[in-house]
C-alpha cells in the first residue's frame with residue numbers, strides 16, 4: 001500500500017506574473033508560493049514530504065479539459081505555465097499537496113477566467129477517470145469562490161462529484177451566477193453530483209465550516225464512496241483574506257483535511273487555488289500538509305452553533321439534494 005505525502009513545488013511557478021491588465025489581478029502574486037514554501041521549510045515540513053519532480057503537462061493532458069483554441073491562446077498569453085496536478089502520482093504516495101499558481105477552478109473549456117488559465121483539478125480528475133479507470137472521484141472545493149469551471153466540466157458526469165462552498169451573498173458576489181446557487185444539482189445523468197453551498201453572509205466561522213462538512217459534505221461523500229479525493233484548496237476562505245472576508249482560522253484546514261482522509265483509502269490530492277492574505281495562506285498551507293503527514297489536528301476552541309444564515313443554506317442544500325442521496329431521503 002502506498003504511503004507518505006508528496007509535495008509539489010517548482011520555483012519556475014513563482015517566476016511569472018499574470019499579464020492581465022485588470023487591477024484585481026494584482027493580488028495573485030508569486031509570493032503566494034514562495035511564502036507558503038518557506039513556511040513549510042521553517043516548520044520542518046518539506047523534509048518530511050516526498051518531493052516529486054515537476055514536469056510540464058502534455059498537450060494531451062491539457063486537452064482533457066480545454067479546447068485547442070484556448071490552449072494556443074493561453075500559450076501566447078502566458079508562457080512558462082506548468083500544470084502539475086497531473087504529476088501527482090497516486091501510485092507512489094498516499095496523498096500530497098501541489099503548490100501551484102495561478103489557480104485553476106474558474107478556467108473553462110475555451111476561456112481563461114478569474115486568474116485561472118488551466119483547470120488543474122478538472123484535468124487531474126479527467127486524467128484519473130480516463131487513464132486510471134477510476135469510477136468515482138470527489139472534488140472538494142473549499143476556496144471562497146465558486147469553481148464554475150469545474151461545475152461546467154462535470155455537471156452531466158456522475159463519475160465526478162463536485163462540492164463547492166462559496167461566498168455568494170444572494171448572487172451579489174463574483175462570479176454573480178445563478179448557477180452557483182444550491183439549486184444547481186447537476187444535469188441529466190449528473191443530477192445529484194453537483195453540490196453548491198452558497199454563503200449568503202461574510203464572517204463565517206470554524207463552526208459554520210464544520211457544520212457544512214458534518215451536515216452536507218460528509219454524509220454524501222461516504223455514500224458516494226470515492227476512489228480518489230481532489231481538493232480545490234483555496235485559502236481565501238481563511239480569516240484575513242480580502243476576497244473572502246470570512247473568520248475561520250488556519251487551524252480549521254487541519255480539521256477539514258483530517259475529516260476527508262478516511263475516504264478513498266486515504267488517496268487525496270490537495271491542489272492550491274486562491275488565498276491572498278500571505279500570512280493566513282502560509283499558515284493554512286502548513287496546517288493542511290502537516291495533517292496529510294499524519295499530525296493530529298490542533299484543538300479548536302470556542303465552537304458554537306452555526307449562524308442562522310449558514311443553517312439556512314445548509315438546509316436548502318440538503319433539501320435540494322434529498323431525491324439523490326439516501327442520507328437526505330427523510331427530508332424529501
Ligand SMILES: [Zn+2]
Nearest residue numbers: 143145234274
Ligand atoms: Zn478564490
